Amino acid sequence: MVKYQDEALDRTFAALSDPTRRALLARLGEQRSLSVSELAAPFPVSLPAIMKHLDVLTDAGLIVREKTGRTVVCRLTARPMEQAMNWLNRYAQFWSDNLDRLAAFVEEETWPPPPSTPLNARQQIDQASRSRAGSARGRKKSSPPGRKPSS
Amino acid sequence: MVKYQDEALDRTFAALSDPTRRALLARLGEQRSLSVSELAAPFPVSLPAIMKHLDVLTDAGLIVREKTGRTVVCRLTARPMEQAMNWLNRYAQFWSDNLDRLAAFVEEETWPPPPSTPLNARQQIDQASRSRAGSARGRKKSSPPGRKPSS
DNA sequence: CTGATACTTAACCATGTGGTTTAGTATAGA
DNA sequence: TCTATACTAAACCACATGGTTAAGTATCAG
Numbered sequence: 001m002v003k004y005q006d007e008a009l010d011r012t013f014a015a016l017s018d019p020t021r022r023a024l025l026a027r028l029g030e031q032r033s034l035s036v037s038e039l040a041a042p043f044p045v046s047l048p049a050i051m052k053h054l055d056v057l058t059d060a061g062l063i064v065r066e067k068t069g070r071t072v073v074c075r076l077t078a079r080p081m082e083q084a085m086n087w088l089n090r091y092a093q094f095w096s097d098n099l100d101r102l103a104a105f106v107e108e109e110t111w112p113p114p115p116s117t118p119l120n121a122r123q124q125i126d127q128a129s130r131s132r133a134g135s136a137r138g139r140k141k142s143s144p145p146g147r148k149p150s151s
Numbered sequence: 152m153v154k155y156q157d158e159a160l161d162r163t164f165a166a167l168s169d170p171t172r173r174a175l176l177a178r179l180g181e182q183r184s185l186s187v188s189e190l191a192a193p194f195p196v197s198l199p200a201i202m203k204h205l206d207v208l209t210d211a212g213l214i215v216r217e218k219t220g221r222t223v224v225c226r227l228t229a230r231p232m233e234q235a236m237n238w239l240n241r242y243a244q245f246w247s248d249n250l251d252r253l254a255a256f257v258e259e260e261t262w263p264p265p266p267s268t269p270l271n272a273r274q275q276i277d278q279a280s281r282s283r284a285g286s287a288r289g290r291k292k293s294s295p296p297g298r299k300p301s302s
Numbered sequence: 303c304t305g306a307t308a309c310t311t312a313a314c315c316a317t318g319t320g321g322t323t324t325a326g327t328a329t330a331g332a
Numbered sequence: 333t334c335t336a337t338a339c340t341a342a343a344c345c346a347c348a349t350g351g352t353t354a355a356g357t358a359t360c361a362g
Contacts (some may be wrong), residue, residue: 006170017164018350019157026313037308049351056349070359071309169320188338200321202340207319221329221338 008061015060020045021053025062028076035071159212166211171196172204176213179227187224 015021017061024039040050057063064072166172175190193199205225208214214225 009170009173010170013164013168014349017161017168020350022160027220035308045350047309047354048311048353052350067309072309165319171320186338196320196321198339199323203320220337223339294343 011056011060012062015056015062018053018056020050021057024053024057025076028063028074033073033075035073036065036073039074113146158223162207162211163213166207166213168205169207171201175201175204175208176227179225182222184223187216188222190225260300286300 006138016025020043027039027042028034036050036054037047039054040047043050047066054063054065058065061077063076065072065074167176171194174194178190179185186276187205190205191198194201205214205216208225209216212228214227216223216225228293259274
């Protein structure tokens with residue numbers, strides 16, 4: 001039943017797992033619509049390589065392409081991203097919960113400084129993620145208000 | 152500079168792109184700690200196959216394994232998930248923004264019926280996506296923008 | 303018509319992924 | 333000590349991925 005969603009998630013996460021593709025999406029996020037060659041220009045790989053990435057993104061439903069004359073412009077679509085977000089959100093509090101227990105010995109690592117946290121979009125989302133956002137980065141942080149799910 | 156993060160995202164998204172691995176994570180979310188064989192039991196694949204999945208998850212930093220005697224238990228860690236969330240969040244409104252412009256002709260597609268909308272997490276997100284959420288699943292069957300490759 | 307531009311297809315290659323079976327190591331228990 | 337249990341390692345396979353080069357096809361500009 002939830003199978004279609006499942007496959008959509010597969011493709012979405014798989015599509016997002018490549019830095020080139022994430023960069024492509026990011027550019028489309030800023031420019032809203034770019035031709036294939038404009039899109040490909042900044043990357044050090046061949047056009048066909050970019051084409052394949054665009055195929056993957058199209059396949060995942062993350063972008064659409066429309067041809068006008070001989071040029072093809074790409075634009076973002078959002079639904080799959082949403083699904084991905086939903087999946088992550090669904091388990092978010094479980095993770096934060098576990099994180100608290102693990103925090104002790106996982107808190108080393110090589111993290112770069114808080115990277116801009118650029119958008120206000122964060123504000124909406126933060127309502128859902130604050131509970132762990134705090135504990136995860138600023139560890140220490142006593143038990144977050146997040147509810148204890150199991151047991 | 153942001154390179155480490157980048158690779159971490161690669162691995163995180165890649166790890167999440169497999170349904171078996173998502174299911175493993177989900178179970179760990181509910182049980183908090185399970186042995187390798189307990190973890191593997193419900194799945195129709197061989198133990199070594201599960202082992203490989205666990206390798207991938209470990210590699211992505213999504214779980215940790217600790218050995219006690221001859222059994223190995225797995226637990227979740229949360230940071231990579233957070234990063235993934237952050238990445239998605241960062242672009243969330245760009246997408247919804249673009250989606251609004253696209254809504255018109257993207258509203259076909261083959262999406263399954265509104266599937267349970269399981270968590271309240273959705274409510275927060277909806278603030279960002281509502282505007283298109285409605286129009287997006289109208290499903291009207293116009294011209295499928297899905298690529299017409301040949302000819 | 304000619305040629306450049308914009309994209310697509312095809313063929314190929316190296317590597318990675320998800321799975322198998324088979325064999326191994328290590329610990330718990332009789 | 334012997335054996336079952338719990339996990340790991342190795343070798344192999346089919347197929348997907350990310351890249352290449354080279355050869356199309358289609359459209360716009362002269």
